[in-house]
Amino acid sequence: NAGVTQTPKFRILKIGQSMTLQCTQDMNHNYMYWYRQDPGMGLKLIYYSVGAGITDKGEVPNGYNVSRSTTEDFPLRLELAAPSQTSVYFCASSYSGVSSTDTQYFGPGTRLTVL
Amino acid sequence: AQSVSQHNHHVILSEAASLELGCNYSYGGTVNLFWYVQYPGQHLQLLLKYFSGDPLVKGIKGFEAEFIKSTFSFNLRKPSVQWSDTAEYFCAVNRGTYKYIFGTGTRLKVLA
Numbered sequence: 592n593a594g595v596t597q598t599p600k601f602r603i604l605k606i607g608q609s610m611t612l613q614c615t616q617d618m619n620h621n622y623m624y625w626y627r628q629d630p631g632m633g634l635k636l637i638y639y640s641v642g643a644g645i646t647d648k649g650e651v652p653n654g655y656n657v658s659r660s661t662t663e664d665f666p667l668r669l670e671l672a673a674p675s676q677t678s679v680y681f682c683a684s685s686y687s688g689v690s691s692t693d694t695q696y697f698g699p700g701t702r703l704t705v706l
Numbered sequence: 707a708q709s710v711s712q713h714n715h716h717v718i719l720s721e722a723a724s725l726e727l728g729c730n731y732s733y734g735g736t737v738n739l740f741w742y743v744q745y746p747g748q749h750l751q752l753l754l755k756y757f758s759g760d761p762l763v764k765g766i767k768g769f770e771a772e773f774i775k776s777t778f779s780f781n782l783r784k785p786s787v788q789w790s791d792t793a794e795y796f797c798a799v800n801r802g803t804y805k806y807i808f809g810t811g812t813r814l815k816v817l818a
Contacts, residue, residue: 636806
């Protein structure tokens with residue numbers, strides 16, 4: 592299993608540009624998450640999904656959109672990039688999210704800079 | 707507001723020193739507690755987790771953590787650190803749902 596994969600690893604955007612961060616997992620997990628990690632701020636949940644076709648906002652959803660058309664994929668879309676979106680973005684997945692045996696698995700991250 | 711606090715932002719230790727990283731959360735009721743580690747250039751990996759039972763939890767690479775309900779704490783410990791433990795450590799909490807709340811992280815540097 593590849594686990595959780597993310598592309599691209601790095602990206603530089605100009606203000607106002609748009610892009611999609613890709614996330615794929617091959618563990619047949621129902622739950623998927625997008626976090627951003629800012630220095631000294633820990634991880635903040637952007638959006639999450641509990642299954643194909645179902646998504647919901649996390650703590651910091653403004654400026655982002657997501658979709659979940661398949662169990663495997665959970666892309667994150669930035670429509671109008673702003674400098675405040677400069678961050679490292681992590682995708683994660685888990686089987687159920689609530690079981691005592693459940694664990695979140697993280698992807699390697701995408702480092703995004705908006706200039 | 708509900709939160710997870712990690713009081714030590716940066717810790718520098720020599721090899722073989724003992725480690726204790728603090729984590730406090732502000733939720734009442736039942737919680738699930740986690741410690742994740744992020745080695746330089748790598749993604750987050752689970753070190754250990756507590757859901758119920760014995761409050762002393764053992765994880766990978768010789769790490770352990772103790773859940774103390776009365777002080778809302780879940781401190782991470784290791785008796786003797788190695789240079790390879792240099793990493794950022796994150797405490798996280800969930801309340802039996804799929805929403806995890808992460809602390810701000812502690813950067814550990816171990817000097818050889």
